Amino acid sequence: MPEILFYVFAGTAVGGAVGVVLQRNPVGSLLFMVGTLASIAGIFVLLEAQFLAAIQLMVYAGAIMVLFLFVIMLLNLGHDYRADLKRGLGAFLAFAVTGALGGLLVGQLGGVGENPLYEYLPGPGELDRVFAADGIVGAIARPLFTDYVVPFELVGILLLVALIGAVALAKKGG
């Protein structure tokens, strides 16, 4: 069952992604993106990352995409740009290069299953144990404030930078 669901989500995710790329209307692209994000959230659930799935849906598919939409609307870009999608040689080259890149990556990742590394590692059972101990949120929260306190603080700085930057750039006048 999870496998089937996975393939369903994967299919919608890929389909959405393709839509994002090929849809000429920005708003359409955005909607495809939301679909993809949602599918990814689904995959997160399947991969035992329920908390992240929730965040994905709320923050990403929700807040961030709305931000995008907001900007698109603000700049009045919500109509169809015929020339937006490149065609011709450039597109073909891009396709060839990215295709080759994908081929290389998929070729490498396809063999992961036989890797001995994953045989002696705890595997899916490990997460269950952690979740059992701390709860799904706690399992993430605990390391966040212990082992990962420095990154966490740094993220604060990062957000501050983004805040200053966004304000400095987007505010009127000056």
Next chain:
Amino acid sequence: MTEFHPLLPGLIPLLPLLGFLGNGMLALVAGVRGAAELRAGAGAGKEKLGELAPPPWMRGLPSWIGPGAIGAAFLLTLMNFVGMARSGLEAPAIVRYWDWISTGGIRIEAALQLDQLSMIMMLVITGVGLLIHVFSVGYMREDPGYARYFAYLNLFVFFMLVLVMGASFPLMFVGWEGVGLCSYLLIGFWFEDREKADAGKKAFIVNRIGDFGFLVAIFLLFTSLGAVDYAGVFGAAPELLAYGGSTATAITLFLLIGAAGKSAQIPLYVWLPDAMAGPTPVSALIHAATMVTAGVYLVVRASVLFALAPAGSATVAAIGAATALFAATIALQQYDIKKVLAYSTVSQLGFMFMGVGAGAYVAGVFHLVTHAFFKGLLFLGAGAVIHSMHHALHATHKDWDAQDMRNMGGLRHKMPVTWVTMGIATLAIAGIWPFAGFFSKDEIVWYAGAARTGGYGALFTALWGVALVAAVLTAIYMTRLMVMTFYGSNRTGEREAEHLHEAPLVMTIPLSILAVLSLFGGWLNVPASLQESVFGGFGLLPMSDWLERWLEPVTELAQEIHLSHAGGYATASPLGGGAVLWAGIATGVALVTVGLTFRSVSKRGIRPASESGAPVGVVRGLLYHKWYVDELYDRVFVRPLLGASRIAWRWVDQILIDGSVNAVGSVFKALGWFGSLFQTGQVTTYAFVLTLGALAVLGALLL
């Protein structure tokens, strides 16, 4: 016999050097003064050119310093000569002064060598030099560059003395190039005249071609013998160099190139006729009496080497003979009095080369000495004539050539002393008994015919024939000169003729002395056989074989080598008959030739230069144009060299080398421009290249 102690030999060259310095200072002072006045004149709009007349003291001092230094050197030389003559010197006396070039590899000392050969040369140089200096006092009196002239002349004597006194080949080379330099300066003495400056330059460059050979010969000597000083070279040469071997031959041939350059032999003779552009006393001193004979001196000095290289010797003789004949033919059709004498000099030098090439070193030196007398005299006489002509033409502002014999004629009435003295010299050079030239030339011709060196007998026989013809030609052109200059009616012009006058005493005295020497100079080396024959003037001629005996210590070794390998000389001429007979024949032929030429030239109606065109007839034209050798050289050497130089500059340097350097720069810029084309400013392009790069990186790592 006492031991020979050279008396202040260093002072002999030093005196002329000091004279040079003194006169040089004066010359500079004069030059600076003249320049200041010239500039002042230019500022005032007076575009008068030329050096201005110097104050009297500036004329008086050089007149004393110049000849004085040479005179003192001559006296000192004479004293040394007396000392040497009384001592019976065997080995050369070498006086060392300082290490000149001293490195780990070679050691050359600044040393002077006094021996019989250098003594003869020194006597000629200082003696004839002194006379010519004195003559110059009169001749150059009015020249604004008077001090400069004497400075150069003194410097020349200095270098000439170094040339003959130096105890090693490099030191001789110093003098060798030094005299070339002075020759350059003196030929171009009137440097404002482009042709004269060109002539000086030509002389220097052609001389340098010869110097090139000399230098290579020195290098060969050093590498094959390990020494470059005379004592070392001649000590080692007989042992280290095989007789007729390639090394010896190569050395001598390279020496020959040097000698040919300095002594104006084929093919390097072309500079000497042009060298007549210099003041006439210079021609007398440098281009007749001393410098041009340096080649002969060199061959005699290196006689040991030449004796070891029969092929080299034969080449020397052959070139000498060819030059003698060739130059004589040209002299037949020249109208410039100095040109005739110049080609005559070339021809006579050819004789000397023939002599030394045939192994008759003494005969060569002998002719050198007598030639210094009579050719010096001829040049000085010509100088007196030109001086007079110049005055005459100048007085009436006639723009005729003062040196063209067609403009002269009948001068014997105006200039009797000159006429007589030059007449004596003509007889001497024509080889008429008992004048100096008779003895010396006859000796050379005889030896040329008698030599059989190293299997070159047939060659020498041919050379003998050539020598006879050249001797006849000598008589012809000299007689022609005399007739055109002194006989017939005067062609200078009526008004001008009044201004023709005899030279002043300061000029005629040297002429007279030289005339005496031309008369009696032959007595230096009267062959014993002649002395006893009718030519001996019934035993009146003194000093039998004196020069032969005097030079014996120098030429002995060469003669030994020569005799031991090639045997003696023939006792009969190629056509039979002994030395005395042929002497008689020669003088007879000369007399007849002189007479015939006198008649034929006198009869010919000679018109002034302006009224006569170029000579008619192929042969005459060819001779008048000197066989077109200058033109040939111009086409074959000068123009191609200039052309090659231009190609080297314009094509190789500017286009090929510089062009490729600049092209590299341009290519780099073009590459940069090409590279910047990818920098389109399009984000997608950048992203694409980035992705491509990522693909490449992953591909490199994973594949």
Next chain:
Amino acid sequence: MTALLDAVGYDAWALHALVWVPVLGAIAVVLSSEERSKNVAFWCSAGVFVLSLGLWWAFDSAGPLFQLATRTVWIAPWGVSYALGIDGISLMMVLLTTLTLPLAILGSFQYIRERRRAFYALMLLLETAIVGVFVAMDLFLFYVFFELTLIPMYFIVGVWGGERRIYAAVKFFLFTALGSLLMLVGILYLYFRARAGGGAPSFYILDLLGTPLTIAEQLWLFAAFALAFAIKVPIFPLHTWLPDAHVEAPTPGSVVLAAVLLKMGTYGFLRFVLPFFPEAASHPTVVAWMLALGVIGIVYAAWVAAVQPDAKKLVAYSSVAHMGFVVIGTFALTVNGLQGGLMVMLSHGLSTGALFLLIGMLYERRHTRLISDFGGLARVAPLLATAFVVAALTSIGVPGTSGFIGEFLSILGTFERYPVTAVVATSGVIFAAYYMLPMVQRIFFNRLDRAENQRVNDLSGREAVILAPLVALMIILGAYPTPVLSRMEPAVRAIVEYVGSDGEAGALAELARGGAEVRAAAIAPIARARTP
């Protein structure tokens, strides 16, 4: 004299002073006024010259090879030391430098009218760099000085030069930099090879000597070093920067460039290329190429010089020809050849320096350098003409001048081993006359037929003072070169023996004789600094 030098402790400070006093002078120049800067510069450089004269007596040709040697740690982590010292070769080069600089500065008084302070400061910095090149005993130090000469020269040519000055300056800079940067890689390679052979890292010349290298390595390194020096010399066909730089440079720049800067190339061959890579330097193919290029340079440059319309360019090309003699003398690897090459270097410094000065003086008077614009100047400027003729005669190697000694010895040395090459090189004496005499004639002889030429002034007192020592030295060195030759001989002999023996140990010991005690004293702190 020696006693006096001992009394002031000359040996201890002389070299340092020679290198650094000009820097102080440069600072003084910058601080002085525009008007007075030239005097400051002149007296400073003259003082340096006087200081350097002591070297003549302080140097003992019977003593060790390298003398007055000092060595202190400079960049400890890399084993770079500030090591100075002179052998006979350096001695002569230093003296030539210190003599040339004051004369060049004196010769610039009229010519340089703008930004004088900057100009004179650069000249003095240039002196520091050049002297540094000649006394450096550490390869790294040498390289620094070697490169440093470029900057002052670049600006001297580029700021105060003629019309195409920028092109010339850039060409000069890039050309020489190309060579020296490749040499830098070579230097590092040598350094690493020496270090790989054990021992503390060091750029000290005597430490680097005898570094075991395969023949292939030697050839590569030879190529790297030789290229740098060949460009500097310059050897045909790398000479093309030289005519441009010389012609465009202001007079003092040309003088220094010709008289001293080119010598850095030939000096480099003697000091580094031959001793470091003896097998490569005596490799038949290498020798054949170098000799061929030297000879081609002699003949080719003479030909090209002969058809130059610009007097300065003519003299510039003549430099190429002269350097050809140095090259063949050097690569003949005989004592005579090397001595001759060195004499050519000295003589060329004197004669070409004088010629550039003279042409500069003519330029100041007439504002042209085209030979055809002149004529008959000997009439109005006899002193100038005399000096010019003497310099020209020295340049073409007339006996009695220093030029002859050099050419004679270098060709003789070449002849000892490569007769054919030497014979071809000897033809250079003909071609020298072929290019030099026509110029002399067309400038000083012929008719004085131009009004502007009639107003040309003769030498001023200052100009006479500049030229007098040069002319005197040309003659003196021509008549009595032995003191110079004998001072250079030990060094030359050591090089010849060392290279001739393909870097055999015994010869090395001889070569390193002078540095042994210096090395022992200086190596300890370096080693200490290296090990943390």
Next chain:
Amino acid sequence: MLTEALVLSAILFVIGTFGVLVRRNAIIVFLCIELQVNAVNVSFVALSRYLGIDGQLFVFFVMTVAAAENAVGLAIIISIFRHYQTVDVDNFNLLKW
């Protein structure tokens, strides 16, 4: 499911990359970059099942970074729109060569 998830992640990443290369609208280009980031997140989450909870933390951080990037990115887009009145990246070629 690990291999499949990783392959999915690679495919999504590549699609995002392709999108960056072929779209002209800066916002969509940016969206495609978000797609890439999300693809990476899939990898993290998939791997975290085997390698521990850290992967999920990484995703958490990445999301924050993405949010920050979004904020700044959109601000820049607004800012440039003010100058060019367009967000077509091909028009931004004042700076080139």
Next chain:
Amino acid sequence: MTLQLASSANLALVLLPEIVLSVAAMVVLLASVRIQKAEADATDRARSLGGLALAGLLAAAVANGWLHWVSPEGEPGMITLDAFGLFANWVFLLGAALTILVSFPYVARQGLQPGEFYALILLATVGMMIMAGTTNLILLFLALETMSIAAYVLTAFHRGERKSAEAGIKYFILGAFSSAFLLYGIALVWGGAGTVDLREIAATVEAGAGFNGLVLAGMGLLGVGFAFKVGAAPFHMWTPDVYEGAPSPSTAFMAAAVKAASFAAFLRVFTEAFSSLYESWYPVVWWMAALTMVVANLIALTQSNVKRMLAYSSLAHGGYLLVGVASANEIATASILFYLLVYTIMTLGAFGVLMIVSEHGESRFQVEDYAGFGASQPLLGVLFTIFLLSLAGFPGTGGFMGKIFLLQGAAESHLWTLAVILALTTVVSYYYYLRVAWYVWMRPAPAGALAAWAPVSVTAVLMGCAGVLIFLGIFPSGLLNGALTAAHGLWLRGLDAGLSGLVR
């Protein structure tokens, strides 16, 4: 003093410079609000806020200096305290300080928001310091993003300038794009090695315990990300456009400090984590280095815009530094550190003069605008010449010593071809540096040219920079030893991880 790294309080001490800077940034922000209210003159505002920022930098420098005396103990967490990081911190602090020092007139004249501007610089510096100090890939990513986002903003900061906005969006899109690659690389490395700690990665890879395919792919993608940040060809194409368009102080900051931080991180990751994969990655870096040097120098030849030329020059220097990366030995690492410091000084010096010539604005960038500059401003002309010579790597300047050091590193690894390419491309670079110098000194100023305005403070700073460059060109030993010690620290840790066999 000994610090127990396990203690979280001590962790704060280890991060003291970063913390100080963050606080300073916030203080600057707050102060800017107050000062804005006070309606002070623009110059004063820039000065006082910049002064505050400088004070913060100084305090951070003190903290950094203090850390030199500290010896850490115990297993470090994500932040490590080693000489390498501390040395790199000096470079960043210096870069930031110099940027601020030369930027006052620019910020004031162009009406930039000084508070935000300086705060962003400080915060970016925080990111850099963590980049250089961290051993954790995720933290590295975050720090890098902190720095990058700040840099994006600084690039687009000049809102009145069209070019600034364009540069901003280009930088942002490509930066984010490359970050995605970097992030993917981290993911794959993590997937392959099971850890994001550099030393553990090294240990895993060395032990052959991980999944090499993933590690390799991840390493490649990481490499792409870093290559983008350091501007290695072919990932460099954003650089000229961005550097040209960004406000000059931002450009200077990016060319100096941002690049230095990227290199520090690049170095740390590839030497600490991937030394055992050297054979795999060095050809890639080798080619990137060669390509970068050649491409950057060649294109720089054709530039007539000095700012853009300096951008390509910066790329070229990146290429030289990549030679050090490719050499991957202790000397090379030390040389990179040394070079980064020197490079920071000379680049900022050059940009300082550039800003003066461009009159603290975005005009007069053409090389022709430099004609006669030396005549009108001799002192600045001399300083500029020194900077150019140092950039060109001429003896007597720090740039030369740096280049020699890099070459030594290359020699140590026998990368002779690369060394030769470096030498040859340096010759090419002489041309474009000299070209500016010849305009400065050898061309007369065009009629009516404006006299450049150089505040005394900026001149003093530039003099200081030039002085330091000359000093380092003559007496580099001290800094060399410092760099060597720093590199030694990094490599020692590599040795600890059992990688001694790879240190060649």
